[in-house]
Amino acid sequence: MLKNxxxxxxxxxxxxxxxxxxxxxxxxxxxxxxxxxxIIQFSFTAPDTLSRHNIFINLRNDNTFAYSNLFLISxxxxxxxxxxxxxxxxxxxxxxGEWLGNxxxxxxDNKLWYKENIVFPESGVYTLQITQAMRKxxxxxxxxxxxxxxxxxxxxxxxx
Numbered sequence: 495m496l497k498n499x500x501x502x503x504x505x506x507x508x509x510x511x512x513x514x515x516x517x518x519x520x521x522x523x524x525x526x527x528x529x530x531x532x533i534i535q536f537s538f539t540a541p542d543t544l545s546r547h548n549i550f551i552n553l554r555n556d557n558t559f560a561y562s563n564l565f566l567i568s569x570x571x572x573x574x575x576x577x578x579x580x581x582x583x584x585x586x587x588x589x590x591g592e593w594l595g596n597x598x599x600x601x602x603d604n605k606l607w608y609k610e611n612i613v614f615p616e617s618g619v620y621t622l623q624i625t626q627a628m629r630k631x632x633x634x635x636x637x638x639x640x641x642x643x644x645x646x647x648x649x650x651x652x653x654x
Contacts, residue, residue: 520647540614549609552647559642562587565627573618
């Protein structure tokens with residue numbers, strides 16, 4: 495009984511610390527490998543059409559990730575069918591090779607800015623699609639199997 499009480503207390507405390515989080519979801523890649531044809535898709539209902547929000551793309555990488563940056567293509571579809579497509583670049587390591595992100599050990603959590611200070615203009619269900627768009631320098635064809643990205647997610651927070 496004491497263990498259950500402590501677990502409930504811990505959940506309540508952790509939830510209170512991140513009260514500005516509206517939604518957060520992750521999907522795992524297959525064995526830490528993100529195939530270029532694997533579109534990771536999330537659907538969510540707009541929190542409201544008045545408040546400002548920030549959207550983040552969350553990634554987990556491990557030591558098998560062989561690059562210092564990451565290119566992604568995101569596509570945000572509105573309930574009306576309107577789509578916004580972006581090509582994004584994020585730094586994943588410092589020039590020294592030390593990983594950016596949080597976490598101890600070989601896995602790092604990265605919270606990457608996607609959309610800042612936005613108001614969802616329409617109520618209803620939105621869809622966010624994320625694909626990796628990595629290429630080796632001088633190579634036209636993309637990296638087919640990107641190793642080292644273990645999980646991909648998104649997070650919506652109320653803007654304070």
